[in-house]
Amino acid sequence: MLDLVSLRRDFHMHPEVGFTEFRTASKVVELLTSMGYDVIYGQDAMDGDSRRGLPSEEVLEAAYERALRDGANPEIVAKMRGGYTAVIGVKKGSKPGPTVAFRFDMDALPVLESTDADHFPQAHDFRSRYEGNMHACAHDGHTTIGLGVASALAAGDFAGTLKLIFQPAEEGVRGAYSIVQKGMLDDVDYIFCHHLGVNVPLGEVHGGSYGFLATTKMLAHFYGVSSHAGASPEQGKNALLGAATALLNIHAIPRFSTGATRVNVGVLEGGTAANIIPAYAKMIVETRSVSEEVNAEVEQRVRTIIAHSAAMHELEHKIEVVGGAIPINYDEEMAVLALEEAKQVEGFTSFKMGEYNSMGSEDASFMIKRVQDRGGKGTYMAIGTDIPAPHHHPKFDIQEEILPRSVELLNRIARRLLT
Structure with a gap:
């Protein structure tokens, strides 16, 4: 089993902003491959012309070289050069069935992380090693949860296909569109997206979210x-x-x-x-x-x-x-299903159907809409964790106990549908 806390702390120490997630994505490819997933990445996972707000060549190349210095697999990361950092893991079950997708964003923010003694990552020596960049929006946790779900379902003992989408450049709503335009959502019957925190307390789960602009x-x-x-x-x-x-x-x-x-x-x-x-x-x-x-x-x-x-x-x-x-219109059926499974997970004690989310905008909207347009269903969940400071703040952090709890929830959702 994966050590979720150590994995999250490693991602937290190496925060990479949108389209420069070379080290993070390389680690994701390595782990998915080791679990027996078919892995799609690089230009196979993204439509290059549909990427938005791509950094300059100089910025991309500097991040690429840094990733190599910090342990990125050279063979893997070479396919990502130029900002092709999406990764999609596919696992076919033992019997035919629907295709269920989960989306996890990987990018960090250009925020200088706090050095205050009461900041948990500083106190426990996993503060950002990339000065000026920081995981200040829980995407290190999201990526970790995605890999935990991959591990939980690696045996393929289900009916249908599991698709795990690790997305670059959510910040600035830039990365999802290129994955959609590449056709990566076109075979998906159900999609679940989520975010940790977002002013939802530990122990609470929202089956759906609305209000995204x-x-x-x-x-x-x-x-x-x-x-x-x-x-x-x-x-x-x-x-x-x-x-x-x-x-x-x-x-x-x-x-x-x-x-x-x-x-x-x-x-x-x-x-x-x-x-x-x-x-x-x-x-x-x-x-x-x-x-x-x-x-x-x-x-x-x-x-x-x-x-x-x-x-x-x-x-x-x-x-x-x-x-x-674009706005997100979640499917009530999927929100109900998510909450039914959340009620079976120890530690979740408060359950809300669909709550207003004031985060602003979210480009998972393109993925959910693509699935819905092709006859499928989807939702955007909020999974609570108490936070010491707001999202995008230098002292932002999450409670690491939410990691295994979230993995269990998404694993249960997947198995509920892949039957």
Whole structure:
């Protein structure tokens, strides 16, 4: 049996942000292979053109080299080079039956982890070894749970097919779409996704979650002409001014009567010196809504504002989608099933059907929707653990006792359906 605590602590010490999860994914491939799973990874598991918000080649290569230094299997990780870090383990049972999938995200965050003495990972010597990166959202726990489920079902003593999806780049809602576009969900009859924590206390399980927002994350580039700001300002075309014009008008987009919306420009960068007309600026902006259709309308308005702001200042522009998600509509039948099995697991004492989840957006939505569109069912569960600080905080942590408990729950769900 796997030592879940040691495994989680190893992942916690080596946090890798989206599309750079080379070491983590390599370890996942090794363990799944050792358990007798058919393993799909690298470009076989992801549609390259559908990846969103891919880091620069320099960042990807530096992370790749770091992973090799820190024990990643060279033969395995070579297939992931360039940011192809999804891993899918497939186990066919002893008899025909349905295909059941579980999704586990692997990526960390660009957060500097606390060094305070009362921070559990610091006190027990498994704080992040990658300064500036941190598992501040429980994905180290999710990956560990996925491998625990793999171990529990490795014998294949069930009817049907088990599919374990280890997803990169959930943060920024960037990684799931490429797995869906590759067709990895097209044979799935049932899918279960989950998250630890999310303001749910230890001992409580939510069979379903709702309230996730549709969102589009966009990176806008503005291209102008530099010139001397004092001697020849009229010969320049100020890219930063065009981006600033867009920013103000984006935040002036009206609210909608048909659904709650959000817009935010989170990044605005440009210019090199006080006496130079900026030739380049970039903006990162997001739209959100409870409705996929309303979000699409807000996104279009943002695109129009960017285009007209650029034209107003005689600039060229380009817009890239760097992330996205849609709402989650869980299937009540799957939520009921999850809670029925949770009631059989020692330590779970509180059970709620479908609760509002205020996490924002979640790109597991694309996976669940793909399964539902093809006649299957799915849900997004919340599994409680008390946390000392909010998600994405330098002192975030989970209670490790939730790891075996979660493995048992997902194992029971799988066996319930694979009969």
